Amino acid sequence: MSGRVEGKVAFITGAARGQGRSHAITLAQEGADIIGVDLCAQIGSVPYPMATPEDLAQTVKEVEAAGRRIVATDADVRDYDALKQALDDGVAQLGQLDIVSANAGIVSFGRAEELAEQTWRDVIDVDLTGEWHAAKAAIPHLRDGGRGGSIILTSSDAGLKASQNLAHYVAAKHGVIGLMRTLALELAPDFIRVNALAPTTVDTLMVMNPATYRLFRPDLKNPTADDMAGPATALNVLPIPWVEPVDISNALLFLASDQARYITGVALPVDAGAAIK
Ligand SMILES: NC(=O)c1ccc[n+]([C@@H]2O[C@H](COP(=O)([O-])OP(=O)(O)OC[C@H]3O[C@@H](n4cnc5c(N)ncnc54)[C@H](O)[C@@H]3O)[C@@H](O)[C@H]2O)c1
Numbered sequence: 001m002s003g004r005v006e007g008k009v010a011f012i013t014g015a016a017r018g019q020g021r022s023h024a025i026t027l028a029q030e031g032a033d034i035i036g037v038d039l040c041a042q043i044g045s046v047p048y049p050m051a052t053p054e055d056l057a058q059t060v061k062e063v064e065a066a067g068r069r070i071v072a073t074d075a076d077v078r079d080y081d082a083l084k085q086a087l088d089d090g091v092a093q094l095g096q097l098d099i100v101s102a103n104a105g106i107v108s109f110g111r112a113e114e115l116a117e118q119t120w121r122d123v124i125d126v127d128l129t130g131e132w133h134a135a136k137a138a139i140p141h142l143r144d145g146g147r148g149g150s151i152i153l154t155s156s157d158a159g160l161k162a163s164q165n166l167a168h169y170v171a172a173k174h175g176v177i178g179l180m181r182t183l184a185l186e187l188a189p190d191f192i193r194v195n196a197l198a199p200t201t202v203d204t205l206m207v208m209n210p211a212t213y214r215l216f217r218p219d220l221k222n223p224t225a226d227d228m229a230g231p232a233t234a235l236n237v238l239p240i241p242w243v244e245p246v247d248i249s250n251a252l253l254f255l256a257s258d259q260a261r262y263i264t265g266v267a268l269p270v271d272a273g274a275a276i277k
Pocket residue numbers: 013014015016017018019020037038039040041050051052075076077078103104105106107126127130154155156157198199200201202203204205206207
């Protein structure tokens with residue numbers, strides 16, 4: 001099957017690398033043009049290197065190699081005006097909007113009582129408020145199009161259950177599910193569907209870094225990805241440590257496509273069964 005989003009335009013936040021880049025390429029391969037934004041800079045409380053302008057340029061290259069157009073902009077999902085401007089410019093160039101992937105996110109770690117104020121705020125601002133900003137900027141374009149639409153918010157297994165050392169992230173990702181359900185109610189009359197993805201550990205630089213290896217293996221001095229694989233596997237039901245970005249993209253593609261035309265208000269785990277554990 002191909003062309004499942006032929007002729008549509010998708011807005012993707014966090015498009016420079018990881019899942020966002022994979023979403024952009026997957027949707028482009030299935031016929032969509034892309035409006036991509038990314039911060040392309042570091043946030044001080046984040047304990048791993050974030051994406052760079054070169055990463056976003058690579059996404060542009062790969063979308064164009066798939067034969068589709070892309071408008072890519074450095075923008076911060078915390079800054080509503082800048083995000084809206086980037087989206088408005090993209091829609092002006094590509095002519096319409098049909099699909100939204102609110103995917104940009106960060107993570108950091110610490111016991112709830114030890115999290116610094118700024119660390120808490122950064123995660124809530126990017127992972128929850130940033131997804132609201134993406135939806136808020138997109139809704140008028142989707143309504144104007146009169147063709148309905150599909151908004152997909154990226155939550156997490158941490159949006160469905162508790163997890164130690166992640167109080168701010170768990171709060172933000174639970175909040176994303178509440179936001180998704182409310183948007184689904186409010187936008188249903190316009191046939192704009194709103195759903196969420198809840199991945200288990202995904203093989204991206206958000207987790208493939210020394211800070212996360214140490215979280216999983218505090219018993220080791222210099223743990224590696226291999227050392228993390230055992231405890232990561234223990235989170236899932238299927239005997240795998242993590243899924244690949246394309247596994248999340250395939251679920252996103254389904255929710256974005258007309259195959260999911262009557263699915264709204266759903267939090268879809270793509271999690272090797274972690275949510276039932
Ligand atoms: N990797 C995992 O294990 C995992 C699991 C469940 C959910 N998630 C979620 O998936 C989403 C994608 O993460 P990923 O795994 O691809 O990680 P990643 O770090 O590779 O990608 C995240 C992207 O978001 C961008 N970004 C961060 N803050 C931003 C901001 N303020 N404005 C614009 N862009 C910003 C980053 O620069 C980066 O390109 C996130 O929402 C994350 O919370 C990840």
